Amino acid sequence: MVAIMKTKPAYGAELVEIDVPKPKEGEVLIKVLATSICGTDLHIYEWNEWAQTRIKPPQIMGHEVAGEVIEVGPGVEDIQVGDYISAETHIVCGKCYQCKTGNYHVCQNTKIFGVDSDGVFAEYAIVPAQNAWKNPKNIPPEYATLQEPLGNAVDTVLAEPVTGKTVLITGAGPLGLLGITVAKAAGASLVIVSEPSDFRRELAKKVGADVVINPFEEDVVKEVRDLTDGNGVDVFLEFSGAPKALEQGLQAVTPAGRVSLLGLFPRNVSLDFNNLIIFKSLTVYGITGRHLWQTWYTVSKLLQSGKLNLDPIITHKYKGFDKFEEAFELMRAGKTGKVVFFPHK
Ligand code: NAD
Ligand code: ZN
Structure with missing residues (x-):
């Protein structure tokens, strides 16, 4: 063979x-x-x-x-x-x-x-x-x-329910793209995606992102606030591993919001923890792998529902x-x- x-x-x-x-x-x-x-x-x-x-x-x-x-x-x-x-x-x-x-x-x-x-x-x-x-x-x-990478995306997006929530996704690589379709299928009301690559922003739109932002040309935090009545998003999902995206997302998420971190950072990241996490009363999830076997059941049922847009x-x-x-x-x-x-x- x-x-x-x-x-x-x-x-x-x-x-x-x-x-x-x-x-x-x-x-x-x-x-x-x-x-x-x-x-x-x-x-x-x-x-x-x-x-x-x-x-x-x-x-x-x-x-x-x-x-x-x-x-x-x-x-x-x-x-x-x-x-x-x-x-x-x-x-x-x-x-x-x-x-x-x-x-x-x-x-x-x-x-x-x-x-x-x-x-x-x-x-x-x-x-x-x-x-x-x-x-x-x-x-x-x-x-x-x-299904294996979909499991990563499901654990990131659905660490808590997203139904009716506004969501920011940073990074539209393969995993971020899977995250977009999971968030839409699970009923997120608005999915905003920050991604510097033109090619991947296009893909993000095809998959179902409501708004795409180029973080190298636009002010991500301002754009997110403008789209959410000044409040910031309910949920921030980090799929890029870029330290800058992490900081922008923490700024763009609303106080008492939820954060899931999947992207792996190439080096130690320094952050204003007091103002970006503690005083904002954020819930932050570190995401690794997939839950066995709960996540596989969720992924399989989502696939069978026909609600995931995987072709693009x-x-x-x-x-x-x-x-x-x-x-x-x-x-x-x-x-x-x-x-x-x-x-x-
Ligand atoms: P990828 O490198 O293909 O995608 C990352 C995307 O982020 C790229 O499209 C890039 O253009 C974009 N990006 C770069 N800088 C950005 C910025 N400042 N703002 C917004 N977007 C930016 O990676 P992938 O395969 O899609 O995986 C995503 C991340 O998840 C990687 O860091 C990977 O190592 C990590 N990962 C973690 C787990 C886990 O279990 N925790 C599992 C698999 C992958
Ligand atoms: Zn063991």
């Missing part, structure tokens, strides 16, 4: 021909129907500082997936051949304090497949059975593969992996929403 493999500790990856793996105890083998690129895959491709300390080549890349189970390993009981699955990528221990108290998403011993072990950018892939999520057959693979977010589809380098370079240049591969041409 063909797979995208990180073969060397250096920039890039290679398309390799390898044997179809055999599922071991507790594992299933899937025929990969669709797989999508995540920002983490890009970091591995670029071989950034984080990747250098975490990834041990040679390794198959990728973790967002939809596929059909074609073989189950010994001891697998609840997944059968023919099941149509996606996968939670965090492999949790079930034994630590967080797992025992139901907080699997912050398990102390989390391993990530496609990061700490072989991934799914391949024609066939191994998935730990405990991480498999059964999909209804009527969800197309290109949507089913997006999937900007690039590739049959096979032949053009994988083009896909990664487009992503690096910020010229994509989500990129989906269909490994079997």
Whole structure:
């Protein structure tokens, strides 16, 4: 079979021909129907500082997936051949304090497949059975593969209800775009998006943003206040990882409002905590991964409702992996929403 493999500790990856793996105890083998690129895959491709300390080549890349189970390993009981699955990528221990108290998403011993072990950018892939999520057959693979990042977006947007609320989203990369459609589907009354890239502001509009702002040319805080009777937004969702966006969002959110932070900052951020958070009586959520398995149920039901507008977010589809380098370079240049591969041409 063909797979995208990180073969060397250096920039890039290679398309390799390898044997179809055999599922071991507790594992299933899937025929990969669709797989999508995540920002983490890009970091591995670029071989950034984080990747250098975490990834041990040679390794198959990728973790967002939809596929059909074609073989189950010994001891697998609840997944059968023919099941149509996606996968939670965090492999949790079930034994630590967080797992025992139901907080699997912050398990102390989390391993990530496609990061700490072989991934799914391949024609066939191994998935730990405990991480498999059964999909209804009527969800197309290109949507089913997006459930893992959709889970990040759902936890960010829906840390508290948004029905009837005004929302500011900073950053319309793949995750911010998913956040926009989740916020609209969940009944937000106004979704304002701040994003410097022209291409991504256009995408944000297509996905359903009510207003888009270029933070490099316009005054985000003033624009938000003008759109909210001078009050500021009820909810601020940070999807960019830009320190400036964090500060603007905290200024633009109304006192006693809610904030969810998903974007990862490249360095320590310095803030006026007294005036931006404490005296404003804000509720601030740090968001990581997805709640197991509550978030998967929410994502799956949102998908089945037909209320998510995912087509404009999937900007690039590739049959096979032949053009994988083009896909990664487009992503690096910020010229994509989500990129989906269909490994079997
Ligand atoms: P991305 O880099 O593709 O998107 C970020 C977007 O923010 C870009 O479109 C960029 O133009 C925009 N941006 C830059 N400066 C801005 C500013 N000042 N104001 C507003 N927007 C600005 O990343 P992504 O894949 O969409 O992921 C979003 C963030 O979420 C990243 O920081 C990523 O590391 C993080 N992330 C966190 C988790 C988690 O579990 N916490 C999971 C996945 C991703
Ligand atoms: Zn644990």
